[in-house]
Amino acid sequence: MAWTFHLLAEHPEHERRLADEVCTRTSGSPVTFADLPxxxxxxxxxxxxxxLRPAAWIFTGCR
Structure with missing residues (x-):
């Protein structure tokens, strides 16, 4: 989540679009699983x- 907030702070146009989408869809109610589609x-x-910022790195090692 931290990287999401960081990237949205760097791209305020997407932050506004995301906020508008959520507010329009949910009318101020909490987002539910049914809202996701x-x-x-x-x-x-x-x-x-x-x-861009995966949650975990995949490590491969030599044997």
Whole structure:
């Protein structure tokens, strides 16, 4: 989540778009699992964050 907030701070146009999408879809209510298919920009932001800053590194070692 920290990287998501960091990237959104660097790209305020996406932060506004994400906030507008969530507010429009939920009318101020908490987001539920049922809302997720209706939040494409939110999904794109999270997917792009995970692409740029993956949560865990994959280590391969020599034997």
């Amino acid at each position: 209706h939040l494409p920009h939110t999904r794109n932001v999270i997917t792009e964050t995970m692409r």
